[in-house]
Amino acid sequence: MGEQNDFSRGSVWKHIVNLAVPMTVAQIINVLYNIVDRIYIGHIPGAATDALTGVGLALPIITMISAFANLFGMGGAPLCSIARGAHAYKRAESIMGTSFFMLLGTGILLTLAFETFRTPVLQMFGASAQTMPYANTYIALYLLGTVFVMISLGMNSFINAQGFGKTGMLTVLIGAILNILLDPIFIFALDMGVKGAALATVISQGISALWVLRFLTGKKALLRLRLAAMRPALEHLKEILALGMSGFVMYISTSIVQIVCNVSLARYGGDLYIGVMTVLTSIREIVYTPLTGLTNGAQPVIGYNYGAKEYARVKQSIRMMTVACLAFTLAAWAAVLLFPHRFIRLFNSEDLMLEAGVPAMHIYFFGLFMAAFQFSGQFTFVALGRSKEAIFFSTLRKLLIVVPLTLILPMVGNLDANGVFLAEPISNFISGAACYATMYFVVWKRMLSKQEV
Template sequence: MLCKKDKGARDLKQNSDEALGTLPIGRLLAKLAVPSMAAQLINMLYNVVDRIYIGNIPDIGAMALTGVGVTFPILLLVSAFAAFSGMGAAPLASIQLGAGDRPGAERILGNSLTMLLVTAAVLTAVFSIWKEPILYAFGASDNVIGYAVDYISIYLLGTVFVQLALGLNAFISAQGNAATAMLSVLIGAVLNIVLDPIFIFVLGMGVRGAALATILSQAVSALWVLSFLCSKRSVIRIRLANMKPCGRIVGRIASLGVAPFIMQSTESLVNITLNTGLQRFGGDLYVGSMTIMQSIMQMLVMPVNGISQGAQPIMSYNYGAKNYARVRETFRLLLKITMGVTVVCCLLLVLFPGVPARLFTQEQALIDLVVKTMPIFFAGIWAFGAQMACQTTFMALGQAKTSLFLALLRKIILLIPLAIILPRITGSVLGIYVAEPIADIVASCTTLTLFLARRKKLLPTENP
């Protein structure tokens, strides 16, 4: 007769097998990826909607938009630490569920929650104390520093909500509840869209109103996620006993979480490099153009991330169950979809750059600059789909070192040096914009080649 613990693990594995282990891959990916993609798009609205409203504030919109754009590296760092603890742990929890070990998955969840709370406290303190010199170092000028300080001072008060909402939501997706994960983001995003115009225009709070709307909305999302993971609706639950840090578990989370952390934190470093270079070679108008293009980049990358996150539990679960054929099938479908999305988006942005530019600003000089530089900046984004598909697969299979290298490749090894060197070689600010497509194409081709070279070893043709 099975003990209660063994029986629970067996029942859990049988229930999970009905979906992650047996459903047709196409149908299963649609079930998980569509809500995940929608969640990513909705989550993107937090920052993008803020910028659209801010950019359209009468008289000061362009300068306010540039000021808020300078704060973007800080926002990315906060999100990166959420990914470090959340996305680093969620695939491990999925693998444990695939192996039928629910207690092990819950210990990973508890340790991840502790890591999120600690990092939230540290980030709030550090950025609040040194925000002004940091913003100047990130590319702010005297013309825009006031807007940047106003926005980030309020935003930092909600750091803990951002950490919990983003970090813990990965555990809802990890157990196959992508629709619930989407709903947790949808609640906050809709609230943000409603509160933004009220605080910014009706109450006359400007950029401070945008920041306040964002943190209140993230607080609601965080409470929703916590309530779900503490309830009987969740396969794995938050338990106080599991929040005591375990060195072995924290180490495993950190080793896998460093890749998504690097991917997001290097976005912050990239923003700093681009903004400071554009400020030096061009001025505030060029920094404003990059704020718009980075916002559009978010609009493109987020749905691709959502599709990838929908595929990750399928691959992690079946890898844990040693069903390698399903992992290979999932990868092939993921690659087709992500490449299709990035190719179509590349064509639209290169051919019609003025359409998205006018969403963010009414200033004609800024629109003209974006129309001129956007086709250059996005010329290589078509290849990004291949990198995301391979990067996600390495993450899903627990390949921490490979994931780390690939995370470093596109941004640290390629883009940042190119963005520093090219404008000096060409003597033109356009060299900064050219760096992006070169890095995209080289990194994507390298990532795909590496995956194809290692696929037989990682995913044997015959299951054991």
Template sequence: MSKDNNRQDLGKDSIFKLLIKFSIPAIIGMVVNMLYNVVDRMYIGNIPNIGGLAITGVGVTMPITQIITGLGMLIGIGASASISIAFGKSKREDAEKYLGNGFLGIVIISLFVAILGNMFAKQILGLFGASKSTMPYALAYIRPLMFGTICNLVAFGLNHSIRSDGNPKTSMYTMVLGASINIILDPIFIFGLNLGIKGAAYATVISQFVALCWVLSYFTRSKKSSIKLSLASMKFDSRIMKGILTIGMAPFAMQVASSIVSVIANKSLMAYGGDLAIGAMAIVTSICSIFIMPIFGLNQGAQPIIGFNYGAKNYSRVKKTYMYSLIGSTIILVLSFVFIQVFPHLAVGMFNKDPELTDITISGMRIFLLSMPIIGIQMTASNYYQAVGKSTKAMIIGLTRQVIFLIPCFIILPKFFGLTGVWAAGPIADTLAVIVSLIAIIIEMRSLKTPDKLNTEGEIAIA
């Protein structure tokens, strides 16, 4: 079957089968990719004598890594969604330009991060809540990661475009390859070579470099790719770049918002619980990411299906894909919630064995993740708007929790309830954001009233 026929299948095949085909590799890839950071934290948290402070140091760097991830999303998701929509409109040449300009954008951004990030690393970490005790660990971890930003962003950003090109398994292999190398190198560098927290960062950068080589090979040499990365495609095009940034702005804004939230949370945690409370939040977010990553994978699998059919004006398939992704997300989140509430010691024990840190983490986690069963509504709604190119709505949906609700909760609630108030901010903000997302997506689905275009044989036509 030709590559063009593979993309045509997005408009004809069973939605359920397509979602399985695209989502399962994405879910596996995202879960494995999540291990980049989670495995680092597992090993770092268990470094003899300094594990508690070291993982707190990593927790302080989270706002920085969130911004870097956001930059990858700005270009990566923006380019991949644009490619899917271009394929739906049968504009292959535009799809190739989106790929080339996306790569160009990533290279430029990576250089700025590597240079400026390292120049002002200490000042930035101080602003984000590093104390005298945790600053050495935070610096040791973040500096190598900043130098390796180009490896991270190319591997992460362009990997989205592999999925939009109709090859979800290849996209999965990218993340499995990088994460597997990271898992192997972590204990060697941290304990075997006695590099400590620096070793974790070195292992991550090396694994990301290998993933970068894999992605570039796909778009330059592989016969599977229908669009190629070339000097011609990298020629700057303001129209193309504007399209990428417009769609990518929503996930980028949400990541920046997450970074701001992390800074505010760290300051509240320090004020009401000290260094160990920041470490506890780092563990909670790591555990949460283990269960949230499958939802990101499911959303990534749904994105090219939604984007292609929206571009082709096959709106009934758009609605069905969204509903399947919402149902799947909710099932995963409900099961995750039950596990966290019933077996919290198993989850926390992977990251640290310190009794005091464990107690703080478990009590906080049970409160902070109370709204987990319903957050799929917000996540799938935001993904839908990204997939169809409605970046402003996607950004608003994302920011309802991260800015409009969560930041005020982090500032106000601790004044009345102390550390418990910091943890309670999560479920309260989530619930309010879900209400807004539900109203928005219901209105959106009702607005898709244009009849599907039919060909003479009664099948949905591909524009």
């Protein structure tokens, strides 16, 4: 077991690429679970914009579910990488078992809570009389697959942490292909509308969850999900929560931002602009997905080499991750600026949506390259187990910058809805610069340089 996927030997870049490429593909495919739904829903004849806006109003709930999946998945996986690097295999399996127990239990509780209060929650999120039927119908069915989401998303991190990037990619590939195939059948052929989109997603996520469990309990896994290890170990749970809190806060804060944006847009722009924001956040998910794949691919390499005390290789990994993220975000920024109509038409082709969406896109994605520094700094902290810094910068960007600006900027001059879109680029510049500078001086200059000597 100790000689397989040894990241302390060979080319650092090769290790990162071998993990990042399949993980990036996996992340892109994972995004398709919900993105494909919105693409099809945004083209339902006679109800496209209202249906798309309704699904957009349900997104904060979906994001909250992902937050809890990441709390225990991304919280436990880096600890597994560090333990495996130190050859502490029993500890690694105990961490994985604890994470699984928490994912399963939390998934059940979330299903019960959201199903009980979904209507008042959606009203609080800004649903109108026109959009509520679509939002309520979609989320009611989607919630039935909450446990599947928790297992497939949360436990897939432990497959990737063991160096099986291709297997992790297959986890989401299988489900996403099913979703892509089932969506048009349920939505259009069977005339189920948004209900069909939700049902296709639930079935697909269920198959993905079964795939994850089959691999982690099988002979190919280096660290197996064993029944004896599925009891929550409190000492591990504290570490998992501390480290996973960064990703959790990042997702929860995203959910809060989605809620605040929808409420503000309902006031300053109406349902149309909530639909525009749904399209823009969907495009952002597509753009940010390769960043997540790159940083997730580098994370096991950084964590393993840190556990193995190969500090020069840790610095090399961080440098390569940053350059790759920066190159991609510059290219993505150019694409959304040059071809805004093409991106918007993926989700909706109505003239009003294009008229409002193009200028909003130019504002929303301005200075996109700064996101590279946020991602690189943030995931370096997570990979090295520095949960306090990771949590702080998750909170800074969304809750301390975006939320206040979203509430204040629409009231400045005649910005109105444009003020809501402007909050995103401002937060990228402030938080991206602060996060990476802190990582450089705290981790690179102090922590790693001192230990190299």
